[in-house]
Amino acid sequence: AQSVTQPDIHITVSEGASLELRCNYSYGATPYLFWYVQSPGQGLQLLLKYFSGDTLVQGIKGFEAEFKRSQSSFNLRKPSVHWSDAAEYFCAVVPYTSGTYKYIFGTGTRLKVLA
């Protein structure tokens, strides 16, 4: 069965430091891949997505993610974190051979930013 793993439940970084959030998926082919962010009390907002082509994708708010087929990973990165980036981040996959096109979300990584 398809699955998404976000191994880090919590991450704390200092403002200005670099950030990498990990995401691994289990699927026989390349699925559609997404990163969403959820601020406290809010719904989820799309940061970026990957379908095909260039394996490094740029998103909003200065985020980028790199798809690595050999590692079945789609890690999210930001070179310099801002205090406003404190939120929960969700990786999601949509296996494109799935007849139901279900988004499969990871369990999320909660980011804390120290001033």
Add this chain to the structure above:
Amino acid sequence: DAGVIQSPRHEVTEMGQEVTLRCKPISGHNSLFWYRQTMMRGLELLIYFNNNVPIDDSGMPEDRFSAKMPNASFSTLKIQPSEPRDSAVYFCASSLGQGRNTIYFGEGSWLTVV
């Protein structure tokens, strides 16, 4: 443009009462999703509709839960009777088409059953 609109934003109800959550998707979107978010289970897809037709309801936890989409601009999720373990944030989301299209989330309905 208005995003996905959910109501109520917050509801506290007593065990055994009926709860109805409402959703207005983004105009023009033809896929609608209901998710439940809890600390223990994360984000779970309950049901999704395409062109007002339920496509996959395998995530609906039990018969106490039901969802309808009578037209393209409105959906409800009903819990009857409610139980304390139903306490969660319920999100509605919509997208244009299926598959790789971005889904847009509402701000959620925070349900507490006491």
